[in-house]
Amino acid sequence: MSGIETARSYDLIVLGSGAGGLAAAVTAAHKGLRVLMLEKEAHFGGASAISGGTIWVPGNEQAVAAGLDSATTTARTYLRNIIGDGANTELVDAFLERGPEALAFLEKSTELKFKVRPFSPDYHMEIAGSSDGGRALEVLEYDGSNLGERFRELRKPPEGMLLFGGMMVNRVDVQHFLNMRRSLASFMHCMKLIARYAKDRLSYDRGTRLVVGNALVARLVRSAFDLGVELKTKIRTARLIEENGAICGVVLEDGQEIRSTCGVVLATGGFGASSGAERWRDHTDRSHRSMSPAGNVGDGIELASVVGGVVGDDLVSNFYWAPVSVRVHADGREELFPHLVTDRAKPGIIAVNKLGRRFVNEADSYHRFVMAMQANQAANSPCFLICDQTALSAYGMGLARPAPVSNLELIQSGYLVEADTVSGLAAKIGVDADALSATVENFNASAVKGTDPEFNRGGTSYNVSMGDPDHKPNACLAPLEKGPFYAIRIFTGDLGSARGLRTDASARVLDGENVPIAGLYAVGNDMNSMMNGTYPGPGITLGPALTFGYLAALDAAKKTTRN
Incomplete structure (x- = not known):
């Protein structure tokens, strides 16, 4: 059995443990909801844990304070020009209007902390509305030992992205390592990191200094634990429970039923690693490789389709592409x-x-x-x-x-x-x-x-x-x-799938008639790309994931008086 107490009452169940799911979980828990998070893999964090950890949120408070570009009007122009006719204006407007709010809430209410990049150009600087800086933020480093024994459950980055077999580095660190033979400051920076890593290896199988995506997930997970969220790994979900037209829980693979009064959030990471994903990879061949975790095979999308959820179509790209060796x-x-x-x-x-x-x-x-x-x-x-x-x-x-x-x-x-x-x-x-x-x-x-x-x-x-x-x-x-x-x-390779479940501005999954399915939400790569399968800048997957995870939780919290 799963070890979950069936008799215990939950308000919200979150399937998956990446950035979008964690944003929903901590927001809901902060609003007083009892939250259960289920991860089918042995390690939590999903693709978010192995990502660059950058988020793209125009109009954020850090940009305002630093005097950088914080205008959402030009950001809207940029997105309109990049996304084109396939833009879902409802989602774009919700992201631009509520993204700064979501980020401010998460930074105030959790251990999640970011700093704005003064110089971080968008990916299409030739397009009107693009910006040289202010829209992209990077997560601050974090001490993984704060997770206690559960640090060992945090998904590790790929081996090739670690130094000395287990030391994480960010872009600043990489530049110091490249300069260490010609700069005393860079040499000292690198020696400090190496000394910290050597000390960590006395007690852990890798370094506890976390940066980029690992730091983002660890900060949110620590906050989730502090807010009473239950995170269970190695738990597979067989189907959703639907009663009177609303989703009110899940049935696990072992047959156990878990009920939730406010619904279910799908945050299972999309279908990038699915063998069936080949049919969506236009213009690719069998040599294509996906960086998606092996468990990202479309579980959330399949669960939703059984109860009427509909997958989006006609995206510019069905995946977020990346060259891979x-x-x-x-x-x-x-x-x-x-x-x-x-x-x-x-x-x-x-x-x-x-x-x-x-x-x-x-x-x-x-x-x-x-x-x-x-x-x-x-x-x-x-x-x-x-x-x-x-x-x-x-x-x-x-x-x-x-x-x-x-x-x-x-x-x-x-x-x-x-x-x-x-x-x-x-x-x-x-x-x-x-x-x-x-x-x-x-x-x-x-x-x-x-x-x-x-x-x-x-x-x-x-x-x-x-x-x-x-x-x-x-x-x-x-x-x-x-x-x-x-x-x-x-x-050719990808970082994950862009095609997902159609949702409204509250991340509610829509059926074939564009009607929200009560109690069912989709965030992250389970949600159809707000960017229509385009890639405007660094962090354009994590920014919307955090935003719509937050908005999904706010909508779910309306169904209870405990907030």
Whole structure:
């Protein structure tokens, strides 16, 4: 049996334990509701725990206080231009109008704390309404030991995104590690982190200094526990209980019934890892890889469909795309690495297709990068990231670390391909040597001058923010000149599904007649993308997840007098 007391009365049941579900749980509990959170996996946090932890909420209080862009009018213009005709204005308006409120409430009522990024450009800076900073916030680091024994239940980030086997780092830390050989301040910053990590490993199997998505989840989970939320892991839900047209509980896989007076929130993470997701992945092939946790197979969507919930349609993209490389270990295990912010935009690194030619601005967002791969699947997928020894030593590439770390093991495994010359590299990766040599020669001729006539790399503030701020004259451009040369094969991938259940502005699931199903809510990736499957900026999944989790709980709380 599940170990849940059937006799105990609950007001709200939350299925899933990512950012959206946790926002709903802590908000409801703060309003006096008795909340049960059920997670089918052994570890809680879902995709949120392994995310970058950034949230995109225009008009937030931090931006106002810092004198940064806090205008929701320009944000609305930007979203209208990006999303296009498929925009759900009801959801967009609710997000822009209530997002700052939700964030302020969560920061005041829980341990969730953010700081605004002064310089964090949107992903489409060429679009009217875009902003260089003020909309994106990053979560403050957190001490995982505050979770006590339950720290071990927090989902760990992928191995390749940790240093020394278990140390988390954020973007600031990464920059310090890249600069540690030329800056005393960076060297001291890194030594402090390493010393903390070494101490942690005496008691834990990884570091307790949490950043990015792990810090976001840990802060919310600690608050959930303090507010009396019961979080149960390894519990599977078989179906929803519907009586008199309203959802009033769940039936577990073992047959146990759990009742709730105010309904159920679906926050199971979408269907990115489902084998059935292939039919939604337009223009992709069998080499596609998803970064979604293995348990994100559409449970919430399936549960809702049985009681009349309807999935959205006609999205620009059904997934949030990201380029992914794959290392195959000796035992056959695959290790995935999402190429988000650490390498593609750095000087001395380019992407080429199977013809040996560049096909994209490598410094554009990960979502746009994969869309370029999909635009000509036959030529561009899979593709290759290529660099010279100078770039690899300075920045690393994929799982390969910068100097002085040895990457011999990656070379021996075939993940990192090495050759003394560009033509030799072409032969090893199976592209035309003359074409690749010409591509590198043409790129180098412009890169030394800091220009990219072909794709204008480094031409937007977003591009610059992803490059090396200390490299001149262009933060994103340097010639590939010093051998050996290296390559990594890149596949289309995703960070999760965008297609989900249609909802209203209170996150209530809608039926085929656009009527809310009483007592049923969907948030996070279970909710149809408010962005219509576009990707306007960093944190555009977590920002709406927190907002609509908050709004779902407020609506549910109306059904009880205990608030």
